[in-house]
Structures are given as structure tokens and as C-alpha cells.
Amino acid sequence: MKMKPIGDLVLLELDEIKEKTESGIILMDSKTGYVTARVASIGPGLFTATGDRIPMTVAIDDTVMIHKNENNEGKIVVLDGKSYLLVRESEIALVSV
Numbered sequence: 001m002k003m004k005p006i007g008d009l010v011l012l013e014l015d016e017i018k019e020k021t022e023s024g025i026i027l028m029d030s031k032t033g034y035v036t037a038r039v040a041s042i043g044p045g046l047f048t049a050t051g052d053r054i055p056m057t058v059a060i061d062d063t064v065m066i067h068k069n070e071n072n073e074g075k076i077v078v079l080d081g082k083s084y085l086l087v088r089e090s091e092i093a094l095v096s097v
Contacts, residue, residue, distance in 0.1 A: 003079060005043040005086065010058060011077070012037035012066070012085040034065045034093060040084060056089060063096040 005011050015036045039062045045054050058064060066072070066087060077086045 001079070005041055007043045008046045008054075008056065008089045009043045010039060010056075010064075010087055010089050010092065011041040012064065012087060013040045014083075014085055033067055033069070035068045036063055036065050037085065038063055042089075058089060058092060058095055064092045065094040066092055 015038065039058050039060055042056050042058060042060060045056045047053055066085075072085060072087075075086050077084045
């Protein structure tokens with residue numbers, strides 16, 4: 001089934017968190033509270049009170065960083081057997097330039 005986010009929602013494909021380096025060194029849990037993800041799909045944006053559309057600031061295939069917290073587990077969407085994270089654009093902390 002083909003699906004597209006609405007409003008200011010962004011569908012993210014989380015990057016795999018590495019537990020070991022290629023040489024076999026075990027990595028400890030990162031001290032950072034953020035994870036990286038690839039933007040898989042975006043909504044069209046929200047409307048202002050006057051009816052003007054606010055354009056999205058992220059684009060498909062952008063690399064972004066979002067805060068990893070326990071609330072993100074409730075935002076997981078499975079499409080065609082693949083897990084994604086569905087968040088509002090305002091939850092994105094950084095975008096690659």
C-alpha cells in the first residue's frame with residue numbers, strides 16, 4: 001500500500017546504530033541524545049490562518065538528527081514490512097547542508 005504523510009509530518013528511515021566497528025571494537029552507547037535518519041517522505045506543509053501554505057524545510061533524502069527518547073517508540077510505522085518513524089517537522093533538530 002502506498003502512503004504519504006499529511007500536513008507537516010515527516011517519514012524517517014532511522015540509520016542503523018552500530019554496536020561494533022569493522023575491526024570488532026564494541027561501541028558503548030553514545031552519550032549524545034540524538035540519532036540520525038534519512039527523510040523518506042514528507043507532507044505538503046501546514047496552512048496559516050490566512051490560507052497560505054507554509055513550505056516544508058526538509059526534503060526527501062535529507063539526513064536529519066532527531067532526539068532519541070522513549071516517546072519515539074509510539075511513532076513507529078511499518079509499511080511493506082519496513083519500520084519508519086513518523087514525526088512532525090518541528091521535532092527535527094538538525095538537517096544536513
